[in-house]
Amino acid sequence: MAETLLDIIQQSINGLMYGAFYALIGIGFTLFFGVMKKFNLAYGPTIMAGIYLGLIPLYRWKAPMWVVFVTCVAGAVVVGFIVELACFRYLRKGHELAPLMTTVGMLILIQETVVIVTHAAPYEYPNIFGDESLEVGPFLIRPDYLAILISGLVFVVLLYLLVQRTAFGRAMRAIAENPAVAQLLGVSVSRMNRLTFALTSALGGATGYLVAMTFGALQPGIASWMTIKGLVVIVIGGLGSIPGAICAGLLLGVVEFQALWFLGVGYRDILAYLLLFAFLVLRPSGLMGRPAT
Amino acid sequence: MLEVRDLEIRYGSVVAVDGISLDVKEGEIVCLIGPNGVGKTTTLLSIAGLVRPASGKIKFFERHLVHLRPEKIVRLGIGLVPEGRWILGEMTVHENLLMGAYSRKADRATIAGDIERVCETFPILRQRSGQLAGTLSGGEQQMLAIARALMARPRLLLMDEPSLGLAPLIIEEIFRVIKELHARGTTILLVEQNAHQALQIAHRAYVMEVGRIILSGPAAELREHALLKKAYLGVRARQPS
Ligand SMILES: Nc1ncnc2c1ncn2[C@@H]1O[C@H](COP(=O)(O)OP(=O)(O)OP(=O)(O)O)[C@@H](O)[C@H]1O
Numbered sequence: 020m021a022e023t024l025l026d027i028i029q030q031s032i033n034g035l036m037y038g039a040f041y042a043l044i045g046i047g048f049t050l051f052f053g054v055m056k057k058f059n060l061a062y063g064p065t066i067m068a069g070i071y072l073g074l075i076p077l078y079r080w081k082a083p084m085w086v087v088f089v090t091c092v093a094g095a096v097v098v099g100f101i102v103e104l105a106c107f108r109y110l111r112k113g114h115e116l117a118p119l120m121t122t123v124g125m126l127i128l129i130q131e132t133v134v135i136v137t138h139a140a141p142y143e144y145p146n147i148f149g150d151e152s153l154e155v156g157p158f159l160i161r162p163d164y165l166a167i168l169i170s171g172l173v174f175v176v177l178l179y180l181l182v183q184r185t186a187f188g189r190a191m192r193a194i195a196e197n198p199a200v201a202q203l204l205g206v207s208v209s210r211m212n213r214l215t216f217a218l219t220s221a222l223g224g225a226t227g228y229l230v231a232m233t234f235g236a237l238q239p240g241i242a243s244w245m246t247i248k249g250l251v252v253i254v255i256g257g258l259g260s261i262p263g264a265i266c267a268g269l270l271l272g273v274v275e276f277q278a279l280w281f282l283g284v285g286y287r288d289i290l291a292y293l294l295l296f297a298f299l300v301l302r303p304s305g306l307m308g309r310p311a312t
Numbered sequence: 313m314l315e316v317r318d319l320e321i322r323y324g325s326v327v328a329v330d331g332i333s334l335d336v337k338e339g340e341i342v343c344l345i346g347p348n349g350v351g352k353t354t355t356l357l358s359i360a361g362l363v364r365p366a367s368g369k370i371k372f373f374e375r376h377l378v379h380l381r382p383e384k385i386v387r388l389g390i391g392l393v394p395e396g397r398w399i400l401g402e403m404t405v406h407e408n409l410l411m412g413a414y415s416r417k418a419d420r421a422t423i424a425g426d427i428e429r430v431c432e433t434f435p436i437l438r439q440r441s442g443q444l445a446g447t448l449s450g451g452e453q454q455m456l457a458i459a460r461a462l463m464a465r466p467r468l469l470l471m472d473e474p475s476l477g478l479a480p481l482i483i484e485e486i487f488r489v490i491k492e493l494h495a496r497g498t499t500i501l502l503v504e505q506n507a508h509q510a511l512q513i514a515h516r517a518y519v520m521e522v523g524r525i526i527l528s529g530p531a532a533e534l535r536e537h538a539l540l541k542k543a544y545l546g547v548r549a550r551q552p553s
């Protein structure tokens with residue numbers, strides 16, 4: 020009994036740490052949605068492409084890991100820029116659903132490009148934190164998970180300051196609330212779109228760099244996996260709410276790790292989807308979203 | 313200063329503005345009056361760049377505005393106080409004012425000074441500074457909308473029915489402020505249904521009727537015009553032959 024309780028706590032710790040990653044993907048989707056009122060299903064592939072591009076200096080020139088990190092971030096930003104250009108910029112206004120199609124197309128395109136380039140072979144990704152867990156009382160803390168949590172906290176604080184305290188953040192909130200007013204006051208919507216893409220892609224690349232370490236080996240399927248996690252998080256958290264995305268990401272992490280431990284690997288995603296359906300049925304507006312009008 | 317020529321604006325197949333021309337000279341208060349749905353708002357929105365005209369010219373100090381985006385136009389010195397206020401309800405009053413200065417490249421101290429100045433004009437905004445703008449009363453929201461437009465230091469201020477839905481005392485206040493802004497050097501193009509009061513403070517006026525301008529001239533003359541006297545009483549004016 021006591022042992023079960025310890026297990027639950029241990030898996031909750033793991034889940035919270037890993038959930039910080041889900042929260043960040045959810046925040047990315049929330050920022051896209053806030054500024055553009057559209058979904059970017061190519062967000063997962065953008066992060067994945069950043070991670071794979073980070074492998075190039077590593078495999079070609081045995082570059083140090085900070086170079087890999089910079090390449091991950093820069094690579095994600097470049098791919099994000101391409102996604103914005105190809106899937107959003109020239110679409111006519113008012114076609115709210117068109118980016119669902121263009122970004123699904125992009126998801127497949129990026130994922131398959133990586134499959135072709137890597138011959139679908141998994142690539143080993145070094146873990147700079149080693150595999151020695153920290154012992155805290157009766158619990159084990161994986162250092163790579165801890166790094167995800169800490170970087171998540173840092174990013175959330177930085178994003179909070181950016182959104183609440185800077186002119187850029189105010190412009191972002193103004194567009195989210197009323198694009199016409201924002202324009203009238205001098206905000207360039209197209210420039211804000213590009214900056215939002217740069218910001219979310221950089222965030223994705225930086226987090227992806229850490230998350231890739233927890234995988235051990237990379238395979239292109241993580242692209243759609245990350246997109247799906249992001250969508251689950253924004254549904255659970257409530258569309259358009261950053262605090263909602265944070266809570267939902269952490270909750271999803273905890274639920275997945277309990278499932279993983281007590282039920283087995285196969286149940287991890289099943290429980291995540293059960294959680295998603297529970298919210299869709301019982302609380303469609305999510306944890307912090309406004310009830311649909 | 314502002315020159316509008318043969319402006320035509322359509323929403324789909326509906327012609328909202330059907331070839332109007334008007335001028336605003338520096339230092340004037342010009343008002344545009346007319347009954348509901350004749351295209352007054354549409355005209356202002358197209359000057360501000362939010363609605364693209366089908367044809368015609370809009371010139372501001374010899375600059376053509378028709379193909380410019382709204383964010384460019386505000387930087388040229390045209391501010392709009394939109395109909396229905398359009399304040400940012402989920403941001404504080406202070407943040408709304410900061411957004412008003414978004415288009416300017418000014419340092420914090422200058423902007424803080426400007427906020428101080430608009431708060432002198434509207435002392436209530438100072439009291440409400442940290443409050444969410446959506447929780448303000450209608451009159452307070454209107455004052456915020458005007459104050460926010462002023463934060464961009466416009467040379468030409470377009471005002472769309474600033475007195476709409478407000479109590480008589482607040483309307484007095486708003487008109488007092490318009491006169492004060494004008495005295496401090498802002499040129500104003502005012503859209504009003506409150507023709508009586510608008511004609512008191514304006515130098516010149518244009519009267520619109522379904523997409524066209526049917527009358528124009530010095531405000532003092534229009535005040536005495538038979539057609540307008542009828543319009544005050546709610547009788548629709550007929551096209552003069
Ligand atoms: N977004 C729109 N789509 C379609 N038609 C519109 C749109 N906006 C306005 N219209 C139409 O254009 C015409 C002019 O509207 P506008 O709002 O400019 O009138 P207005 O003179 O400002 O009226 P009011 O005094 O009631 O504010 C109206 O017939 C209106 O129905």
Ligand SMILES: [Mg+2]
Pocket residue numbers: 352353354395472473
């Ligand atoms: Mg109107």
